[in-house]
Amino acid sequence: MIDFIIKSTLSLAVLLAVYHLLLEKEKMHQFNRFYLLFSLVFSFGIPFTTIEVIRESASPFMGKTSIKPGEATMAIIEDSVSYWIISLWAIYAIVTSALVIRFVRNIRKLTSRIKSNPVIDYKNSKLVLLKEKTLPHTFLDAIFINETDYHNRKIEAELYTHELIHVTQKHTLDILFIEILKLLFWFSPIFIFYKKAIQLNHEFLADEKVVKSYNNVPFYQNLLLSVANANSSYYLASNLNYSITKKRLIMMTKTTSASRSMLKKLVLMPLFSGIVFLLCVKTVAQEKRTETAIQSTAVMTGMEKYFENTTFKIKDENGNNTADKKFSQLTTEEKKNIPPPPPPATASANNKQLNDMAVGPKYVELTVNNSNEDQVYKAADLEINPTFPGGMEAFYSFVAENFKISEEATKTKLKGKVYLTFMIEKDGSLSEFRILRDMGYGTGEEAVRVLKLSPNWIPGTIENKAVRVQYSLPITIQTD
Structure with a gap:
């Protein structure tokens, strides 16, 4: 678990830092949305990815080691209880449960507002008319607006377009995804910064669409500044006035050339490759099988050599096959039942006969009385x-x-x-x-x-x- 947290957090931090340095200020918001979401998925997959690089070594074992064989026993092995680990998990469960309850309550609060207030269909979305004074904000396919402002036509067309972009591009799903991650990993502040980056990029996307549709940047900027002091209490909703900062105002008039955009995208390829190399590649020392090679080339004599390739089928008194063994696996009692190999061939025998007699049969059946012998x-x-x-x-x-x-x-x-x-x-x-x-x-x-x-x-x-x-x-x- 610790290894998972360390690797994923390192990856998340590096990718977020690169986003702020290279991508956030560029006008390629759709790509940035994909980058931020992919960074989350990629970083959670890193701890489960291992690429082994085998390095052959004649001495794969090294280092001083203290080996303490425990007392030999035939009792059941019991693990000692780690109370501090249990305490940590208990704290994690309590905090997570509290956050889950808060999350569910906010979901229910938003859905109940949809059910308990007038709803009007509007361009593949629905307008939810609220009694209280509020700025337009979005959750899933619902746009929440003030009922009085709607009937008095005090809501500008730019604001409708802005919120409609949040609906059509399903920005709420991004927010719900990052909120679920915050529930599970509330102890890591990195997800707070990811949510801020994702929400700001959503506003860039909505602003870009409004600017293209109405081509009146000064009016739209003044409109946003006029509502900059209003706040929304729904952290799961996309808010019109989210982060009305210099970044959003500057982005409306900014342009990014296609060549500059492509160059920055290409830079990301070695970035992801480098993260995989640093966090996933594991060098494995492979022992040179010198000892095994010597043993395999050693000359075996007697019955062991003769029955080297023979499989012994062990049968009980009823003729049932109980096991298949090689010669080295046989017990002393089982070896007593092996038929003796044939006498050495005479010099007059041809080569084929010599070879056939030097190799034991492929299978040999052994009947062993297992009534008490193998108990x-x-x-x-x-x-x-x-x-x-x-x-x-x-x-x-x-x-x-x-x-x-x-x-x-x-x-x-x-x-x-x-x-x-x-x-x-x-x-x-x-x-x-x-x-x-x-x-x-x-x-x-x-x-x-x-x-x-x-x-x-x-x-x-x-x-x-x-x-x-x-x-x-x-x-x-x-x-x-």
């Missing part, structure tokens, strides 16, 4: 718990020596726990690794990798007989 036990059922050779302190040291933190994780200063479960087989080997929860940055996968390097444990026993045990392990990770 998984809990700690409470054991007479002797499984343990690492040399004790658990030796196991903690083993994990700390072999666990490696990625370069990216080192920079973020990780602190937390990785939770895993695995099976301790009857021969002490570890299998069936499962990551319950990790901290990202490959910490869970790294924990599994380290456990796979572990030597065989001393298995748990019942009645002096080794049994399979499901084991849980939290590992505490803290980078320096």
